[in-house]
Amino acid sequence: MSDEFEQFEKYDPKAAEERMKHGGLIPPGKYRATLLGAKRTESKAKQTPGWEMTFKLTEGGFAGSEVTDTIYITDNVKSKDRLVIFGHRLGLLLKKPDGTGYVKAEGKTDFMDCLDTPCIIEVIHEPDQKDENKKWVRLAFGGVYLPNDPDAVKTLGKAKEPEKKGATAAADAKKGDEAKPEKKKVGRGEL
Numbered sequence: 001m002s003d004e005f006e007q008f009e010k011y012d013p014k015a016a017e018e019r020m021k022h023g024g025l026i027p028p029g030k031y032r033a034t035l036l037g038a039k040r041t042e043s044k045a046k047q048t049p050g051w052e053m054t055f056k057l058t059e060g061g062f063a064g065s066e067v068t069d070t071i072y073i074t075d076n077v078k079s080k081d082r083l084v085i086f087g088h089r090l091g092l093l094l095k096k097p098d099g100t101g102y103v104k105a106e107g108k109t110d111f112m113d114c115l116d117t118p119c120i121i122e123v124i125h126e127p128d129q130k131d132e133n134k135k136w137v138r139l140a141f142g143g144v145y146l147p148n149d150p151d152a153v154k155t156l157g158k159a160k161e162p163e164k165k166g167a168t169a170a171a172d173a174k175k176g177d178e179a180k181p182e183k184k185k186v187g188r189g190e191l
Contacts, residue, residue, distance in 0.1 A: 015061025026067060026123050026137050030155050032059045032147070033067070033121045035090055038111035041070060048072045051111050053086070055121050055139075059160060067123055069139040082141060089144045090114040118159075120145040120152040 018027070037054040050072035057065045071083050084102060087093040092114050093102040108114065122143035128134035145152045147159060 012061060018061045025125065025135065026057070026062050026065055028124050030120055030122050030145075030152050031057045031062065032156060032159055033057050033119055035111070035114050035117045035119065036066060037068075038115065043070075043072060048074060051083075053111060055119070055144075057121075058118070059156075067121060067137055067139060069143075078141075085142055086144050087111070089119060089146050090117050118147045120147060120149055120156065122152075 021027075033055040035053065036056040037052075039052050041050050041052040042048065043050065050070045052068060052070045054066050054068045057063050057067070071086055072079055073083060074080075084093060088095065088102060090111065091105055092108050092111060094105050095101075096103055122140040122145070124138055124140045124143070125135040126138045128136060
């Protein structure tokens with residue numbers, strides 16, 4: 001029989017306490033993330049079309065956690081603003097050089113072409129409409145930012161360097177070995 005308590009040797013105690021303090025919900029704030037998923041959807045009530053987008057947190061005590069929110073597509077100016085700003089900040093839309101609008105980035109059709117895009121998201125807690133004791137984790141209205149957004153970076157600090165894997169890590173390790181002088185092992189008697 002396995003001991004379920006032996007798996008926590010490298011478990012982050014601060015992160016566990018933070019999660020418990022917020023009832024398991026990601027606390028409101030800004031987080032580094034990537035766009036993990038994007039799919040077309042419709043609201044149940046009015047069949048309003050939209051994009052359901054899922055972001056995965058990449059740093060901090062909640063790294064690996066996911067936040068899902070939906071951008072609905074309506075004639076409302078606020079809805080259009082949100083769609084355009086998210087599209088721009090995720091690299092789907094580019095500002096026209098003359099500043100008169102946006103165009104699709106070359107090779108991109110919709111949010112599915114923006115998967116794995118690094119960004120910063122702003123998490124809020126939205127009260128449930130039917131149960132005032134229940135809250136939902138959502139994105140703030142303009143809650144997707146470029147990874148180098150000055151205000152977001154001021155809050156979060158600089159991004160951590162991504163961990164290198166496979167051949168890249170091996171090549172870098174070899175370069176590092178070549179740059180360092182070789183250390184000679186010395187036995188006790190030689191000291």
